[in-house]
Amino acid sequence: MTLKLDGVSKVVNGQVHIHPTDLTLEKGTMNVLLGPTLSGKTSLMRLMAGLDVPNAGRILWNGDDVTGVRVQNRNVAMVYQQFINYPSMSVYDNIASPLRLMGKPKAEIDAAVHKTAELMKLTPMLGRKPLELSGGQQQRCALARALVKGAGLVLLDEPLANLDYKLREELRVEIPKIFEESGAIFVYATTEPEEALLLGGNTATLWEGRVTQFGPTPDVYRRPVDAITARVFSDPPMNFLQVSKTGNKLLFGDGQSTPATGKLAELPDGRFTAGFRPNHLEIGKHTADAMKFVTRLTVTELTGSETFVHLDHHGERWVGLIHGVHDLPIGADLEVFLDPRHVYVFGEDGALVAPAAYALAA
Amino acid sequence: MAKITLDNLAHSYLPNPAGEADYALKELNHDWDDGAAYALLGSSGCGKSTLLNIISGLLHPSQGRVLFDGRDVTRAPTAERNIAQVFQFPVVYDTMTVHDNLAFPLRNRGRDEAYVAERVQEVARMIGMEADLHRKARGLTADAKQKISLGRGMVRKDVNALLFDEPLTVIDPHMKWELRTQLKSLHHEFGHTMIYVTHDQTEALTFADKVVVMYDGRVVQIGTPEELFERPEHTFVGYFIGSPGMNVIPAKVEGRHAYINGSSVELSGGYGALAGKVEIGVRPEFARLSDSEGLPVKVRRVEDVGRHKIVRAECFGSEINIIAGEGDRIGADMTRVVFDPAHVNVYANDWRVAPNGAGNGSAGEAA
Numbered sequence: 089m090t091l092k093l094d095g096v097s098k099v100v101n102g103q104v105h106i107h108p109t110d111l112t113l114e115k116g117t118m119n120v121l122l123g124p125t126l127s128g129k130t131s132l133m134r135l136m137a138g139l140d141v142p143n144a145g146r147i148l149w150n151g152d153d154v155t156g157v158r159v160q161n162r163n164v165a166m167v168y169q170q171f172i173n174y175p176s177m178s179v180y181d182n183i184a185s186p187l188r189l190m191g192k193p194k195a196e197i198d199a200a201v202h203k204t205a206e207l208m209k210l211t212p213m214l215g216r217k218p219l220e221l222s223g224g225q226q227q228r229c230a231l232a233r234a235l236v237k238g239a240g241l242v243l244l245d246e247p248l249a250n251l252d253y254k255l256r257e258e259l260r261v262e263i264p265k266i267f268e269e270s271g272a273i274f275v276y277a278t279t280e281p282e283e284a285l286l287l288g289g290n291t292a293t294l295w296e297g298r299v300t301q302f303g304p305t306p307d308v309y310r311r312p313v314d315a316i317t318a319r320v321f322s323d324p325p326m327n328f329l330q331v332s333k334t335g336n337k338l339l340f341g342d343g344q345s346t347p348a349t350g351k352l353a354e355l356p357d358g359r360f361t362a363g364f365r366p367n368h369l370e371i372g373k374h375t376a377d378a379m380k381f382v383t384r385l386t387v388t389e390l391t392g393s394e395t396f397v398h399l400d401h402h403g404e405r406w407v408g409l410i411h412g413v414h415d416l417p418i419g420a421d422l423e424v425f426l427d428p429r430h431v432y433v434f435g436e437d438g439a440l441v442a443p444a445a446y447a448l449a450a
Numbered sequence: 451m452a453k454i455t456l457d458n459l460a461h462s463y464l465p466n467p468a469g470e471a472d473y474a475l476k477e478l479n480h481d482w483d484d485g486a487a488y489a490l491l492g493s494s495g496c497g498k499s500t501l502l503n504i505i506s507g508l509l510h511p512s513q514g515r516v517l518f519d520g521r522d523v524t525r526a527p528t529a530e531r532n533i534a535q536v537f538q539f540p541v542v543y544d545t546m547t548v549h550d551n552l553a554f555p556l557r558n559r560g561r562d563e564a565y566v567a568e569r570v571q572e573v574a575r576m577i578g579m580e581a582d583l584h585r586k587a588r589g590l591t592a593d594a595k596q597k598i599s600l601g602r603g604m605v606r607k608d609v610n611a612l613l614f615d616e617p618l619t620v621i622d623p624h625m626k627w628e629l630r631t632q633l634k635s636l637h638h639e640f641g642h643t644m645i646y647v648t649h650d651q652t653e654a655l656t657f658a659d660k661v662v663v664m665y666d667g668r669v670v671q672i673g674t675p676e677e678l679f680e681r682p683e684h685t686f687v688g689y690f691i692g693s694p695g696m697n698v699i700p701a702k703v704e705g706r707h708a709y710i711n712g713s714s715v716e717l718s719g720g721y722g723a724l725a726g727k728v729e730i731g732v733r734p735e736f737a738r739l740s741d742s743e744g745l746p747v748k749v750r751r752v753e754d755v756g757r758h759k760i761v762r763a764e765c766f767g768s769e770i771n772i773i774a775g776e777g778d779r780i781g782a783d784m785t786r787v788v789f790d791p792a793h794v795n796v797y798a799n800d801w802r803v804a805p806n807g808a809g810n811g812s813a814g815e816a817a
Contacts (some may be wrong), residue, residue: 252493252688281756309756323623323627324627326529343713386631396656
């Protein structure tokens with residue numbers, strides 16, 4: 089089973105919702121669509137499902153052109169952020185409903201409902217009504233309805249967004265296990281980088297209607313192809329610094345400089361954007377060639393085991409995530425250090441010029 | 451700004467509550483210090499919104515009093531309490547401009563237009579909407595509308611308290627960062643008493659000086675983020691705070707050691723005889739895989755979540771989580787787990803027991 093988007097685009101009232109997109113999703117894979125609100129995640133899913141017809145391009149299912157084939161005639165299941173169950177039916181009947189619509193024999197329905205309920209840990213709740221369930225169980229019921237059909241393509245549009253934090257954490261662990269057993273193509277839309285990382289599989293990063301990168305999730309995270317992908321796939325956001333390299337120095341701000349060490353020494357002279365993740369900023373010098381920056385501390389936030397420092401570096405706003413609990417004076421200068429192995433270098437057009445050395449080793 | 455006192459407060463939605471189970475909010479005594487930032491943290495249905503609604507006057511408690519700076523306001527309507535509130539979903543006037551929405555609470559109080567204009571500018575800068583001041587609210591995204599709600603909550607400087615009920619639920623992760631940071635620096639600058647209700651631990655911990663953790667209608671711990679992390683007073687706090695939460699493993703405790711299936715784990719202090727269900731609690735951050743020492747474990751899966759790895763493992767039939775560094779090697783020979791003795795807590799019937807000589811902690815205090 090393969091789902092292939094071949095130059096698919098969508099324009100609504102003159103506004104481009106999806107730029108021409110090529111994407112191939114294989115059987116038995118989890119594919120995350122990661123991007124902020126309005127980046128095109130839902131539009132792309134609607135095209136995949138057949139709820140919308142593309143303006144250009146083709147959608148191929150196992151090599152067959154299904155562009156324009158209506159959703160009813162495709163082998164698709166979809167789960168939305170607002171979990172939809174039939175409130176007057178029992179959990180059993182909710183899960184059975186798609187199979188009854190398909191006119192399956194009773195015994196087959198019964199077996200499929202029990203199997204799916206077992207997988208979703210709903211067996212003890214089969215006799216209850218959805219409103220007698222917790223939020224997490226209700227969403228599992230909606231998921232079970234999507235899975236029971238054995239659809240080849242399962243589309244999940246921010247399915248956990250309305251759930252409590254802890255429930256979300258539990259379902260994020262369960263969903264990859266469930267999908268592994270089903271063998272379908274899963275597509276999962278989310279705004280949260282952490283969710284993408286926990287789900288694993290492949291990730292497509294989206295920005296303003298464009299897929300900026302598609303590949304195995306940890307690869308996209310560690311080896312983003314451009315600054316936009318790095319920004320989309322970083323929470324807290326990636327920090328940036330405009331630099332110009334001259335000889336063996338990186339110049340920035342108004343006249344500050346730091347030695348260009350490590351891989352950065354190999355760059356040609358010119359202007360670049362350096363990017364680094366908050367967890368790689370340090371408040372002690374841990375490596376001999378670490379670069380030093382003097383910043384102003386604007387806000388600190390403690391998580392109990394870590395400290396977020398919000399910094400002003402000559403007008404650029406940075407976030408640092410420092411291990412341990414640190415009581416630092418707000419408004420004072422703070423020296424921070426950065427191992428050059430953790431720095432991504434982007435060109436003036438945003439394209440990656442040099443990946444962070446640590447990511448190549450990972 | 452005011453100190454808010456909850457005196458013998460409890461609430462049941464039933465007309466004639468019989469036992470404790472009938473109370474959505476179980477009896478509670480607490481002072482919210484003037485000028486402090488609090489988070490009220492718990493899962494859906496734990497009673498946190500009930501408590502917030504009692505403080506704001508949307509709900510009258512079935513028992514006890516609410517005092518603002520010593521003055522009884524238990525039955526006073528919301529309007530008399532002089533508080534600002536921001537809800538989960540945006541409340542904006544669609545037909546008004548962004549400017550007029552932000553100005554609304556000030557004009558209502560009859561502030562002069564020069565002050566209104568200056569204050570609206572300041573708040574618009576804080577929420578990053580200076581460029582949109584003359585647009586109508588209609589047609590803005592949910593994000594933008596919620597920013598207006600936040601701005602309107604913050605526009606008055608003379609309120610007794612600012613109450614937030616899950617204000618960032620509809621906001622994108624990147625914007626969440628910005629707004630949370632803005633709230634935090636606003637608090638730093640003006641020192642409003644703030645109470646922030648959320649189910650999201652990151653929001654609670656990063657926002658608040660003190661976090662009030664609620665579970666099943668009861669306050670189970672009030673503490674700084676560090677206290678909640680290092681010494682959860684109840685296994686629920688250990689589970690709820692931290693991602694993944696604390697590992698809780700049934701054990702026998704004798705003196706300075708805990709025994710799990712006969713294997714010993716070192717503790718930071720000595721313990722007397724414990725009654726009831728005895729468990730040890732260790733956060734995934736304080737557990738590490740080893741090839742030579744510690745308890746035997748089977749690694750089930752390793753999740754690479756970017757800045758660290760989450761190792762899902764099994765230890766004598768209990769599922770446990772271990773956090774490993776971004777660059778740590780996890781080889782097939784890593785078949786043991788070591789706990790940092792300074793960070794192993796002991797629990798009897800879900801409440802933390804302090805080691806001998808370490809004082810009593812606050813176990814059971816809230817119960």
